[in-house]
Amino acid sequence: MSVQERKQRERADRERLIVATARELAEQQGWDAVTTRRLAERIEYSQPVLYSHFRGKREIIGAVALQGATELATAVRTATTTATNPRARVTALARTYLDFAATHPAVYDAIFQLDGGLPYAQDNTPEPLKDAFAALQETLTTVAGHNTHPGLFTEVFWAALHGIATLTREGRLPPEDTQQRLDLIVDRLAVL
Amino acid sequence: MSVQERKQRERADRERLIVATARELAEQQGWDAVTTRRLAERIEYSQPVLYSHFRGKREIIGAVALQGATELATAVRTATTTATNPRARVTALARTYLDFAATHPAVYDAIFQLDGGLPYAQDNTPEPLKDAFAALQETLTTVAGHNTHPGLFTEVFWAALHGIATLTREGRLPPEDTQQRLDLIVDRLAVL
DNA sequence: TCGATTGTCTAGCGGTGCTAGAATCCGGAT
DNA sequence: ATCCGGATTCTAGCACCGCTAGACAATCGA
Numbered sequence: 001m002s003v004q005e006r007k008q009r010e011r012a013d014r015e016r017l018i019v020a021t022a023r024e025l026a027e028q029q030g031w032d033a034v035t036t037r038r039l040a041e042r043i044e045y046s047q048p049v050l051y052s053h054f055r056g057k058r059e060i061i062g063a064v065a066l067q068g069a070t071e072l073a074t075a076v077r078t079a080t081t082t083a084t085n086p087r088a089r090v091t092a093l094a095r096t097y098l099d100f101a102a103t104h105p106a107v108y109d110a111i112f113q114l115d116g117g118l119p120y121a122q123d124n125t126p127e128p129l130k131d132a133f134a135a136l137q138e139t140l141t142t143v144a145g146h147n148t149h150p151g152l153f154t155e156v157f158w159a160a161l162h163g164i165a166t167l168t169r170e171g172r173l174p175p176e177d178t179q180q181r182l183d184l185i186v187d188r189l190a191v192l
Numbered sequence: 193m194s195v196q197e198r199k200q201r202e203r204a205d206r207e208r209l210i211v212a213t214a215r216e217l218a219e220q221q222g223w224d225a226v227t228t229r230r231l232a233e234r235i236e237y238s239q240p241v242l243y244s245h246f247r248g249k250r251e252i253i254g255a256v257a258l259q260g261a262t263e264l265a266t267a268v269r270t271a272t273t274t275a276t277n278p279r280a281r282v283t284a285l286a287r288t289y290l291d292f293a294a295t296h297p298a299v300y301d302a303i304f305q306l307d308g309g310l311p312y313a314q315d316n317t318p319e320p321l322k323d324a325f326a327a328l329q330e331t332l333t334t335v336a337g338h339n340t341h342p343g344l345f346t347e348v349f350w351a352a353l354h355g356i357a358t359l360t361r362e363g364r365l366p367p368e369d370t371q372q373r374l375d376l377i378v379d380r381l382a383v384l
Numbered sequence: 385t386c387g388a389t390t391g392t393c394t395a396g397c398g399g400t401g402c403t404a405g406a407a408t409c410c411g412g413a414t
Numbered sequence: 415a416t417c418c419g420g421a422t423t424c425t426a427g428c429a430c431c432g433c434t435a436g437a438c439a440a441t442c443g444a
Contacts (some may be wrong), residue, residue: 036401046424112364120364147377156373159359163351172312173347181348184340191378228432238393
């Protein structure tokens with residue numbers, strides 16, 4: 001039986017290699033540059049091998065999205081737990097979120113912009129996505145205000161951050177005033 | 193000279209036809225379905241004709257974006273001027289914006305998501321885009337608060353709306369609670 | 385009516401995501 | 415040690431994409 005186990009292990013390794021390579025290529029040259037041919041060449045296998053692991057390019061994007069969501073959740077939790085008061089926590093959350101979007105634009109796109117074939121905001125939403133939302137909600141619940149549903153508040157706060165992140169990255173908003181925008185959002189939205 | 197004038201007129205007509213057809217096709221089947229072949233077939237000319245009007249597909253998207261921005265500006269101004277008090281004006285603005293995004297998703301994408309080759313947030317930004325932002329700012333300035341720069345406030349309010357619009361359309365947010373999210377944004381962000 | 389210019393089309397380039405079927409490798413039984 | 419059979423991987427190709435060179439047709443001015 002050990003032979004089969006080794007094969008399974010090698011297969012899992014190769015799958016991780018595919019996802020890591022896709023992500024790397026996307027961060028280096030954008031998702032448009034992530035073609036099945038280039039990806040296959042980089043992992044030193046032929047194209048059809050990709051399709052023995054994933055249904056198609058879409059699913060590879062989805063895999064990157066799940067990985068990214070886990071990291072985003074971790075980053076947010078790390079940043080919020082080190083802060084000492086509510087206001088600092090929310091500011092840290094917002095800054096971490098926008099930092100993540102700015103430093104990993106391709107991963108951010110995989111999670112929030114591209115079609116990775118993942119179900120969102122549903123019962124069968126994958127755990128990493130739910131958990132990323134939960135990471136936001138944990139902190140934001142504390143500043144939602146008494147008459148406001150925490151989930152709804154989190155959605156709105158998140159949407160505001162998402163708007164700033166995407167509009168800034170696509171050149172719709174000048175990047176200089178990001179900090180001031182962040183302050184304004186925290187000041188107005190959070191009930192302290 | 194009248195022959196040349198007629199030709200120019202016909203050329204302009206055809207250009208409008210191209211933009212209108214691209215827009216129609218995008219709204220019906222999404223931008224992915226707007227291929228140069230399909231577009232050429234619908235306007236009953238061959239592919240190269242498109243390239244005598246536009247540098248490429250990107251510029252066609254840009255043309256739709258400019259048209260859409262003009263309409264969005266008009267819609268926002270119409271909605272805000274009929275309202276009687278500041279709070280009603282801001283609510284009308286937000287609702288109109290989200291309505292526009294929901295009912296013309298392809299046009300909204302052309303303006304705010306896709307690459308139409310247009311310069312944003314710069315001196316040479318096309319007038320329709322500047323004007324759409326101006327339309328938002330006209331109303332939002334009145335509720336920015338005294339210590340807040342109107343431009344910055346407009347950007348943040350806009351980003352929040354944009355976040356809700358895009359996350360909702362891509363299924364990241366359930367569409368049912370849009371009205372409550374809208375109310376929350378107006379309540380918290382606007383200084384009345 | 386002719387020549388030149390303008391306009392349009394056919395055909396094709398290199399690229400995309402994806403897949404059928406051939407070729408190869410390799411573990412396990414003899 | 416050898417061979418068989420199944421799993422694995424590759425070659426080659428599909429239909430489509432954006433875009434363009436060069437052939438062809440239509441039209442205008444002389």
